[in-house]
Amino acid sequence: MASVMNTGTAIQGNPHVEVGFSPTIALISVVRAFVSDFYARALSSNVREMVVMATHELLENAVKYGIDDHATFRIEVEHREREDHASIRMQNRSTPVHIEQLRAVLARIQEQPDRLGHYVALMRETAKREHGSGLGLARISAEAGMDLRLEVDGDLVSILAHCTVEKRRDT
Secondary structure, X not given: OEEEEEEOOOOOOOOEEEEEEOOOHHHHHHHHHHHHHHOXXXXXXXXXXXXXXXXXXXXXXXXXXXXXXXXXXXXXXXXXXXXXXXXXXXXXXXXXXXXXXXXXXXXXXXXXXXXXXXXXXXXXXXXXXXXXOOHHHHHHHHXXXXXXXXXXXXXXXXXXXXXXXXXXXXX
């Protein structure tokens, strides 16, 4: 079940959306479509696609590794004169084992100087693995160019994905 807790304007200002929901596989595509539609007029198509893809990957993690039926995500976009800032926060509860695996995956991503090279190497390395590959987070880092941060409070896990996108200047 999804419930919109707070939404901002999709056309002016700094649009944001926050949704609390019970994460299920079936809802991932619904929420992905909602995010795409919500930001259709507020973001350029390339930035919107980055935000949509990152949201999808974070939703999948909440479904796979959450321990209850409560998750929240918040997407914020801040328009500035020369750049836009986009951030996504996914929050859910998880087990200590999954939290430690998440710490390791994020540490490995953050130590890589070549995001795309790491993502490609990880695809090769994990091709036959069934669980816990870290591909989704590596994809967010490589394809969306987003920085990732982990916050943990007991069993409550928050993953923050953030990027700054320079606006194109018309010549």
